Amino acid sequence: MQRSMAASVGMHRRSMKKASMAGFLAMLVLFAALLALPARAQSYDAAIDRFLSDSFPDTEAGIAALQAAGDPRGVAVLEALLDRRLFVVAASRTVLVRDRAGQTSDARTGQAVANAPDGAVMVRLNNRLRGLAQAALGAMTLLSPDPERRRLAAEAVFRSRDASALPAIDKALETENVPRVRAALREARAAILLADAQAPIAERIAAAAFIGEIGDQDGIGLLRQTLANAQGPLREAVEAAIKRAEFSQQLRRAGQTFWFGLSLGSVLLLAAIGLAITFGVMGVINMAHGEMVMIGAYVTFVVQDIIRTHAPHLFDWSLPIALPLAFVVTGLIGIAIERGIIRFLYGRPLETLLATFGVSLVLQQAVRTAFGPTNREVGAPSYMSGSFEFIGMQITYGRLWILVFTFAVFFLLLAVLKATALGLHMRAVTQNRRMAASMGIRTGFVDAMTFGLGSGIAGLAGVALSQIDNVSPNLGQSYIIDSFMVVVFGGVGNLWGTLVAAFTLGIANKVLEPFAGAVLGKILILILLILFIQKRPRGLFALKGRAVEQ
């Protein structure tokens, strides 16, 4: 220690001149840095002042100034601005930031403020400013330690195509090792180069090829924009890239249409399964079927309402809790309808139709009186909201879960019919009532249970449909026609037929929709269905044998 110190002192002495020179330089740098620090802080303060007036032009200038100042505190301010957590107090000329936990602090001093004072006004934004703020935030958070944030930053830069962010992107690319962030960064880099008319032509051509290879919709938009004022080899490259991207888009679109069809089919199937029991198996033209779906949705609303007020942490469980309740409630209502009305009308289909139509109106108005005519809010649990990308297709979680749920209900029902005593009795009663009665089956009880089962399944459908449709007294009406269509098309009395029919109609609808439009598409489907029924009056899978003769 002693020695090394002495040595260093010796060395110091020996190169006194040189060292003093270096020291001077270092001092100079330090001084400059010390000068720059307050300068940066000053420009940060000046940027903050811009927000005080809460006018759109000033806020715009403030966003630009925050990005220019480059002060790390600016990130929190911009985030607060975007999340509507930034307030100004005109009287005391202070800008307040409320963090996500609800703690308010002064944007300039960082000091905590106990309560937002009176006269604190939220800084307003419009969509254009929101875009600018996101771009600025993107440029500032490219080197954030959180990979998700880096990815969002890269996407924001991709959208803004701000050439001044290029050095930051290059720097971020040097150290980036998370693959998806890296991909986003490279895409952002290509977007900047492509949009920048000053960039070297070779780099722009390479960027066009890169974006064409990714082939997503934002990329196509960017390429088309570039095409408008591109010449020579760049134009050719961009055209080739567009062609390439569009081809992969077309493939994706076909896949997407298929998925949309599956999803629509699952909704149709879900709405129709219950009817396949009450109408298909029992032969009751049940016009109140849609109202059972509607009541199921209202059960979900009531469950969520109770959970919201008493146990908010259970919110994600609201659907699993609502499912059995909806089944029981609608099942009991179904049994009451069967015992109270329908059993007196067996064998008189027209009277059944009118009576159940009356019941549907009564149920609708009863719900309207109890819950009011306006829509009720049913929230989506976390696992039901949002979407993910699957080989370039957008798959929404809600729709995926509904598809899964539909299959679960379908196979459960199939198992009940095929493997339980109740199912056996049901089939026996529907095939030959008198024979079943003489074998000692309580046909009245079985009728009630069958109708209850069909209604209960409609209630289950209501829980799922509350996630994608309005929960209003009219919910059921929009499904009743489609449900009858599916059951009749599939062949009355055949569950598998219902399954095939629902998915056929769903996919056909979605294939027709882009060409014919939603209105004409639906009409075309109905016409095709009428023609089909002319040819095969008993639907896709007609029951054969003695049951048909009844």
Add this chain to the structure above:
Amino acid sequence: MRVSRRTLLASAAGSAAILKFGATGSWAQGAPIKVGILHSLSGTMAISETTLKDVMLMLIEEQNKKGGVLGRRLEAVVTDPASNWPLFAEKARELITRDRVSATFGCWTSVSRKSVLPVFKELNNILFYPVQYEGEESERNVFYTGAAPNQQAIPAVDYLMSKDGGEVKRWVLAGTDYVYPRTTNRILEAYLRSKGVAASDIMINYTPFGHSDWQTIVASIKTFGAAGKKTAVVSTINGDANVPFYKELGNQGVKATDIPVVAFSVGEEELAGIDTKPLLGHLAAWNYFQSVKNPDNEAFIKTWQAFTRNPKRVTNDPMEAHYIGFNMWVKAVEKAKTVDVDAVIDALPGIKQANLTGGISEMLPNHHITKPVMIGEVREDGQFDVVWQTAGLVPGDAWSKHLEGSKDLIGDWVGRKCGNWNTVTNRCGA
């Protein structure tokens, strides 16, 4: 003594009249003035129209507290046309001939208005219609207190074309398939073309009432928006179909900063029942927002919440239209000193009434009113932030200036006594 059936009836009627008079003893002169309310309380439209019935009941109650009109009490006659268009005409006939109402406040959809129109003309009565509509109409017996297309659709498009609106170059006109969206989109298309927008930059899409599967349409909007030009959706999608539409937009990741949606039929009432997360930043164009800071508006909201005994009840644009229309009617009756229909119709044009957003609306000779136009942005509490507003009040055009065949027409019930005066041929009737 033998009491004949007729005298018995007469005395019963007499005592009933005395009872009634006794109950309303403070009303010095004559029988109450009857006001008809023709809004659906059941069926599809109940979701929107029930509120308007309630607001009319409140306005009538408030007016009675102030001493009624011409010293006479107002009495509301409520009917339920049950969202059934032919029933609207039947109920209107009942209101006028059986209940002898002096004026009627009602209707929401254009088809219901068209259905009652012949009845009001035939029996000569007054209808106040409070909802934004497609225009192309000016009738002597109808007063339109909602927005005409030039008071909602055209300013909204102007805003989107401006710098603050994002300088939109490509347009999706999406609507429900009925007369209001079709006519509005026809006007908008003509207007956009006149502003130099190419036909290939306009996409028009119609969907049935209550459409719930928006996957394909949202995907095609995304594709349409990926042409490298700023794109916006102008939505005339009606009430119920909106929720699944916005949910799908949210699910497929279409953000308001990329493709904003400006809606003409989504207000506070519609947002009250839904999760607003997917809607944040999307826009609506109206002539009134509950969030507007104004003493009249705050008093109105307070009275409304007290009347409905619900501190969370929201107010919306058609409610304000009824507020303006009802007060204009009261002023016209007081000016004419009678509830006689012809006198009131003649008295109404020129009547001024403060609206709830700080301006003074005036009834114009074409039976439309002047209104401010505002663009609001959805916030998470289901209210709107006003991001843009016209400098002054915009007078409503009965006939669009942007459509062939209607641009030369004006409605003038004061000087020319004609709803479709042709300014080129100077004759009444196109």
